[in-house]
Amino acid sequence: MLNKKMQDALNQQIQAELSSSYLYLSMSAYCEAAAFKGFGKWLRIQANEERGHALKLLDYVLSRNGKHELKVIEAPQAEFGTMLQVFEKVLEHEQHVTALVHKLYETAHQEKDFATLTFMQWYVNEQVEEEATAQEIVDKLKMIGDKSSAALYLDKEYGKRAG
Numbered sequence: 001m002l003n004k005k006m007q008d009a010l011n012q013q014i015q016a017e018l019s020s021s022y023l024y025l026s027m028s029a030y031c032e033a034a035a036f037k038g039f040g041k042w043l044r045i046q047a048n049e050e051r052g053h054a055l056k057l058l059d060y061v062l063s064r065n066g067k068h069e070l071k072v073i074e075a076p077q078a079e080f081g082t083m084l085q086v087f088e089k090v091l092e093h094e095q096h097v098t099a100l101v102h103k104l105y106e107t108a109h110q111e112k113d114f115a116t117l118t119f120m121q122w123y124v125n126e127q128v129e130e131e132a133t134a135q136e137i138v139d140k141l142k143m144i145g146d147k148s149s150a151a152l153y154l155d156k157e158y159g160k161r162a163g
């Protein structure tokens with residue numbers, strides 16, 4: 001059974017993951033509307049992944065006989081600027097999520113909740129991968145500068161992401 005502190009922290013993280021999903025869905029729509037369909041698709045898949053992260057946490061809370069508490073999800077912004085600015089925002093957001101995941105991991109450690117500690121390891125690893133991927137896209141977009149043909153090539157490449 002989860003203690004109250006751990007349960008609250010996990011419910012808070014469900015909200016953070018759903019907020020990420022909502023933010024990426026907004027970014028996806030923004031890219032689509034700006035004719036960057038590949039980045040739009042990439043971000044739509046990312047939005048679905050974040051929702052998956054939230055569901056995994058929810059299932060975990062339930063499996064530990066905890067009480068779920070779904071919180072309000074604020075509306076995300078709708079305008080993001082250039083593609084570089086879009087992905088700089090993705091990177092910044094992932095760094096923020098990493099800090100939240102680490103905080104949750106730390107709480108599990110303090111509470112000596114070893115099951116949650118083990119469960120959260122997956123999220124710690126996932127964040128390493130997600131930050132690296134976002135950083136790579138930012139680096140490539142910086143590299144191409146304002147060459148629109150290169151931007152379209154990258155858009156096509158990232159649009160190959162499979163769900």
Ligand code: OFO
Nearest residue numbers: 017050053097130
């Ligand atoms: Fe990339 O945020 Fe989920 O964990």
